[in-house]
Amino acid sequence: MGETIQSVERAAAILRLLASGPRRLGVAELARALGLPKGTLHGILRTLVHVGFVEQDEASGKYRLGATLLHLGTSYLDVNELRTRAINWADALAGRSRESAWIGTLHEGHVLVIHHVFRPDDSLQTLQVGTYLPTHASALGKVLLAHDPYGEALDRPLEPYTKHTIVDPAALEEELDLVRTRGWAGETEELTEGEVAIAAPIKDPRGLVVGAIGIRGAVERLAPGGALHMEFVSYVRDAARAITRSLEHP
Amino acid sequence: MGETIQSVERAAAILRLLASGPRRLGVAELARALGLPKGTLHGILRTLVHVGFVEQDEASGKYRLGATLLHLGTSYLDVNELRTRAINWADALAGRSRESAWIGTLHEGHVLVIHHVFRPDDSLQTLQVGTYLPTHASALGKVLLAHDPYGEALDRPLEPYTKHTIVDPAALEEELDLVRTRGWAGETEELTEGEVAIAAPIKDPRGLVVGAIGIRGAVERLAPGGALHMEFVSYVRDAARAITRSLEHP
DNA sequence: CAGAGTTGTTCGGCTATGCCGAACGATGCT
């Protein structure tokens, strides 16, 4: 890749910084973080406000993300081919398993959730589309890591979420081997206490893994007595195979 | 507002163009649309790819939006104060009315949906957060238009969606007057056949309308015999008032 | 209540940034 445009790259860095936390940031704060003069940064911010990517708080003068970004992000979902093809199967999977269904892709070392179907008959859930899941502590992530051609994200320290999270790199590698050989991944209370998840890989026509689909629910329902109900595993694998097949026939 | 940075503005224009349709676009196509030399445009695209805002199709070489935008857009939702405060009330409204609940803001002449709670006991719905609704053909939009300090978006032609859509500017103005005097808006099959909606304004501490909340559902349930059930109207107004009050006490 | 330290914003000069147009190789369509 050749040279990139300075100001655009800087603008993107500003947006990432604003997105990294719920707090609104000021010009001086951003300038310090990026090591740029205040005046320079103000110019970029001014244009970002002009195009609607950033909004300025009238009272404090500080900056936050703008509403245009929400619309652009949603547009991405329409463009994403995997999601378009997989939506119907995710609905069916949620219906059959009576659990919430999830679809994710590997993105910058995280699992990006690109679809999420609520568990039937349960309205108090928040939608997780667009959020990140950790690769080493989610079933979706394990599937994606196991089939990732470049072993990114493995050199990063394995952050513990519960006492069951796999934090030893060697143990994780072993787990990924298991995922590769049997073709699906499980995760029992490694991300959230009381919740377990199952996932299987979705492949493109060339056989490359482009995403993963799975379900997530309470341990009492999915793994009573500690062992995963294989019935749920087959639901997930069926859905994954169906989507893989539908990607072959455009 | 002073001068803005050329390349950033151009980058934003590219993103808007890519978001405007589901089709992926090529360099030449974009260059023609924006009236820029191919070489110039390629440079901006290269940086947009580098920061993850745009992805390039390996096979065709054409460009589409990138996954980073989805994550940024979702981050906007966390930042949005109105949404953060209103989520719980929207859940309650959906539960009481047993219909889907919606929250929207005025943005670039459209209603931007910033929250959406599915109708209880109905799993086959797609989430509409981040999408646009027309201002003149939705209950949310009527509320926002009626209290918009600048009467934008009214000079635009009123596109018909069903045979009940208000297309006459004078008739719309009359409707907005009604909305202002009685404090809520109705919409009966003006956007989609068989669906009606109700909405009420959410105000910030200064009394300015910053958003609207409402419900949407089948005409048989919400307006049997053609007249809106006032019970639902009071649910919506209660929710709107509750959110308005909660914005006053931070 | 004053003043020291912030904050966001403006502006003009200098230079490095990045815009442009032409040329290249690959691909697709007739």
Next chain:
DNA sequence: AGCATCGTTCGGCATAGCCGAACAACTCTG
């Protein structure tokens, strides 16, 4: 095969836009 169009590269010139200092408004502190 031929032509047209694609995405990409490159170097020279000029201008876009970076920088640093100065500004006014504001918030804490002593």
